[in-house]
Amino acid sequence: xxxxxxxxxxxxxxxxxxxxxxxxxxxxxxxxxxxxxxxxxxxxxxxxxxxxxxxxxxxxxxxxxxxxxxxxxxxxxxxxxxxxxxxxxxxxxxxxxxxxxxxxxxxxxxxxxxxxxxxxxxxxxxxxxxxxxxxxxxxxxxxxxxxxxxxxxxxxxxxxxxxxxxxxxxxxxxxxxxxxxxxxxxxxxxxxxxxxxxxxxxxxxxxxxxxxxxxxxxxxxxxxxxxxxxxxxxxxxxxxxxxxxxxxxxxxxxxxxxxxxxxxxxxxxxxxxxxxxxxxxxxxxxxxxxxxxxxxxxxxxxxxxxxxxxxxxxxxxxxxxxxxxxxxxxxxxxxxxxxxxxxxxxxxxxxxxxxxxxxxxxxxxxx
Numbered sequence: 001x002x003x004x005x006x007x008x009x010x011x012x013x014x015x016x017x018x019x020x021x022x023x024x025x026x027x028x029x030x031x032x033x034x035x036x037x038x039x040x041x042x043x044x045x046x047x048x049x050x051x052x053x054x055x056x057x058x059x060x061x062x063x064x065x066x067x068x069x070x071x072x073x074x075x076x077x078x079x080x081x082x083x084x085x086x087x088x089x090x091x092x093x094x095x096x097x098x099x100x101x102x103x104x105x106x107x108x109x110x111x112x113x114x115x116x117x118x119x120x121x122x123x124x125x126x127x128x129x130x131x132x133x134x135x136x137x138x139x140x141x142x143x144x145x146x147x148x149x150x151x152x153x154x155x156x157x158x159x160x161x162x163x164x165x166x167x168x169x170x171x172x173x174x175x176x177x178x179x180x181x182x183x184x185x186x187x188x189x190x191x192x193x194x195x196x197x198x199x200x201x202x203x204x205x206x207x208x209x210x211x212x213x214x215x216x217x218x219x220x221x222x223x224x225x226x227x228x229x230x231x232x233x234x235x236x237x238x239x240x241x242x243x244x245x246x247x248x249x250x251x252x253x254x255x256x257x258x259x260x261x262x263x264x265x266x267x268x269x270x271x272x273x274x275x276x277x278x279x280x281x282x283x284x285x286x287x288x289x290x291x292x293x294x295x296x297x298x299x300x301x302x303x304x305x306x307x308x309x310x311x312x313x314x315x316x317x318x319x320x321x322x323x324x325x326x327x328x329x330x331x332x333x334x335x336x337x338x339x340x341x342x343x344x345x346x347x348x349x350x351x352x353x354x355x356x357x358x359x360x361x362x363x364x365x366x367x
Contacts, residue, residue: 045091047244050244051094054240060161062101064155064165064169065175069173071198073176082131084134088128090125092126094176108132108134109130109131109132110129110130142158152197166209167209170209170235173202180232189232192221199223206224209234213226236248275315285359286340287309289339290302292347304339305339307332
């Protein structure tokens, strides 16, 4: 009899038929290795350490967490003619939590083995194995139907369960295959899933918690991803990692404050540069206007023009304060505008180049 493998070899779950070792198993392991290469282990480990200490008073929620842990980290296979349930985890605390739940709720004996680091893995792994009562255990957890067919998503009692059950399912999935990145432009909370159906079921559980999540496939590996900072914080609290959520939010706020300050500083610098260039360009045009008009410049316009030429990078407000008597910046701007208009009109009558010819690229680059 074919074991009710939770990482099915069917095309529906893996996208291609399996040969030898189940492809989804290989993909899942590949996903773990990819995750190890990019995930901030310290932050993820702190989340899992806190979640492993969460006390779950409701029996249904504890069942949901256990089922999700096994669904996302476990598989069934026949070893020496016996149906065996295995779950491989990266945290000793999580492994002990799962073993205690299985023993206390279902009375099964759980054997734990530590896998030493090797190959691409730099940390020890913890393998849990149940060899007796496996068929009954999988049915009671809702991981297989009464007819023995595997449930490819999440158990029905979790999908139709309470809010606490959905929170527990997310906690179990994260303990099995989740990771959290540092807050920033690419911050994310992700869970590597055994197949697309499991990913969609997890997205549905998040939706029932009021959290928007989406599925993503990367190199054949299905994932559930949450990128919104508020949603990540809310889910951490929902799962039970409130302390890490506070630390994560604090880092996020500090980073956003720095980013905002940098943007404002860059904005101010850009405004100053634009103002300086405009002032230099205006001074060059005024100088050209004075040459075109010669002695025909009205005295009040000449005074404004001379101020502009003498103080090339000063603002209009500063020019107004330098005038005698002082003027408003609007008055200064109006006089300079009339001076330029008069000069351009005279240049057109005489067939000369207008004041804009005085503004060159070299002049602006040096401003």
